[in-house]
Amino acid sequence: MRIVVLAGGIGGARFLRGLKRAVPDADITVIGNTGDDIHLFGLKVCPDLDTVMYTLGGGIDEEQGWGRADETFHLKEELAAYGVGPDWFGLGDRDFATHIVRTQMLGAGFPLSAVTEALCDRWQPGVRLIPMTDDRVETHVAVTLPDSGSAAGSGERKAVHFQEYWVRLRASVPAEAVVPVGAEQAKPAPGVLEAIAEADVILFPPSNPVVSVGTILAVPGVREAIADAGVPVIGLSPIVGDAPVRGMADKVLAAVGVESTAQAVAEHYGSGLLDGWLVDTVDAGCVERVEAAGIRCRAVPLMMTDTDAAARMAREALTLAEEVRAV
Amino acid sequence: MRIVVLAGGIGGARFLRGLKRAVPDADITVIGNTGDDIHLFGLKVCPDLDTVMYTLGGGIDEEQGWGRADETFHLKEELAAYGVGPDWFGLGDRDFATHIVRTQMLGAGFPLSAVTEALCDRWQPGVRLIPMTDDRVETHVAVTLPDSGSAAGSGERKAVHFQEYWVRLRASVPAEAVVPVGAEQAKPAPGVLEAIAEADVILFPPSNPVVSVGTILAVPGVREAIADAGVPVIGLSPIVGDAPVRGMADKVLAAVGVESTAQAVAEHYGSGLLDGWLVDTVDAGCVERVEAAGIRCRAVPLMMTDTDAAARMAREALTLAEEVRAV
Structure with missing residues (x-):
């Protein structure tokens, strides 16, 4: 049986782990979301692809559902000591290796799909994981950020990266629009x-x-x-x-x-x-x-x-x- | 008193620490060697500049004389798990942050001298640390690598990066020539x-x-x-x-x-x-x-x-x- 699954991050990854247990012999292709990919510290980070890869490959932090098990955050501490941000995105020392390898391969000219396949050579997720596209798509969220000290209703309307909306702002302001920039x-x-x-x-x-x-x-x-x-x-x-x-x-x-x-x-x-x-x-x-x-x-x-x-x-x-x- | 010091890595850095103690009020400018700089995993690594900066800034691993105190090597372990080398250069999790910040700033167009100044803003080494040049110079060493199983005297003559000669080969074969490529x-x-x-x-x-x-x-x-x-x-x-x-x-x-x-x-x-x-x-x-x-x-x-x-x-x-x- 050939099954195609469209997956985001934690929910998709945990469902896929169940699917593999339910039908161990199925041929499963996962089309992964890359709209929440982000460049941090000059590195290409693909949170949803990595969550699927780590979860199915046995490397996930089970408690939080994203990032690596047995993780440390020394590199991140040092970046903060240098005053280099953003500091709101939780990149661990082990996780950084994935982004470094990915960025180096992309820089060498490999498309994201080939890079993802190479990363999966290590993790052996037991599914074929393909990013939805090799092109850059970035989900932006239109929000109105309250001016500190200003009257309610005023504020700055701006588009922020989905990760900034989700992780930094914790969806604390209404999303006025969600635009997958570059998708078209x-x-x-x-x-x-x-x-x-x-x-x-x-x-x-x-x-x-x-x-x-x-x-x-x-x-x-x-x-x-x-x-x-x-x-x-x-x-x-x-x-x-x-x-x-x-x-x-x-x-x-x-x-x-x-x-x-x-x-x-x-x-x-x-x-x-x-x-x-x-x-x-x-x-x-x-x-x-x-x-x-x-x-x-x-x-x-x-x-x-x-x-x-x-x-x-x-x-x-x-x-x-x-x-x-x-x- | 204005003192200029030409410094390499460990020996230079330890001497500089003594010099600062000897003449705390002196105005010290350190011209740092960048010939042993190396690109690793897409990152620009400047071992001698960092050794001076960490030693004078209180962040050095005192025992080994290079790298960061209280260091971990999880990122390096993961790179090895991905099969991505080289594995002979000891980059720690904390140390990686320096190379990431440096690479990002260089990518943004800042010269190495400006980047070094920015990194020193954090470390406050108490000296002015300037790389000898903002241009790329790489010290190469000509060696004859023995063919495994071949007769003595035969072998492959090649030029290796100084770090490869020093760290990977541990100077175990004679250096036939030392060339600071790009210096001219x-x-x-x-x-x-x-x-x-x-x-x-x-x-x-x-x-x-x-x-x-x-x-x-x-x-x-x-x-x-x-x-x-x-x-x-x-x-x-x-x-x-x-x-x-x-x-x-x-x-x-x-x-x-x-x-x-x-x-x-x-x-x-x-x-x-x-x-x-x-x-x-x-x-x-x-x-x-x-x-x-x-x-x-x-x-x-x-x-x-x-x-x-x-x-x-x-x-x-x-x-x-x-x-x-x-x-």
């Missing part, structure tokens, strides 16, 4: 469209529908390839009981005018793209309404408390895919 | 010639006469400026009892046809450059012969066992400078 000019990385065309099933894990899965879908050709693949496309809701399971998906959903409910996210993807949708049991009340929108829907437990729970969710998604296929 | 085209960094012209005394610490002081002198204009400064130029022998105090200076002295003795090094610098020369008490026998070569010479203890010993050596050098001046 980007081409899918080699292998992306081919993997979609050859897939038996396509899964959207409970990743952020705007800044993770949404960014991947914004690369011209990807959405169309998925819609035209003629195979079941199944998603899992990242919203449980009207709140994101983790992260701050509600903040960026508001920016695109989507309510923070499992039903609204399904309708945001739409029946033109999505064949099946899993919602949590607490959201069972919306199943009929999602189905009325033309998307087959089931309510199952969607809390990824551990890898077994994630594996059960993956099995439910594949079961729903079989139902869709049988129709 | 290099210009002294801003401030170098001015500092020499304004100096009251110029010191050559017990640094390597070939690959440290010799490389600085190879930058066009520097040797001439020192010879023409009209102030005492005093050196301290890095050779004690026919062997280098530390390091492997004898290996590179042989490459330039100089015997590994305190006298031979003095004659190598020559009376056209050097006014005074300090040898260790065990080499007192050569004092008359050095003086016969036109260089005032004294035998004093030259083992830098601690900062007080280095301070005594610095005082002896300044005393000899006064003797020269009084002639």
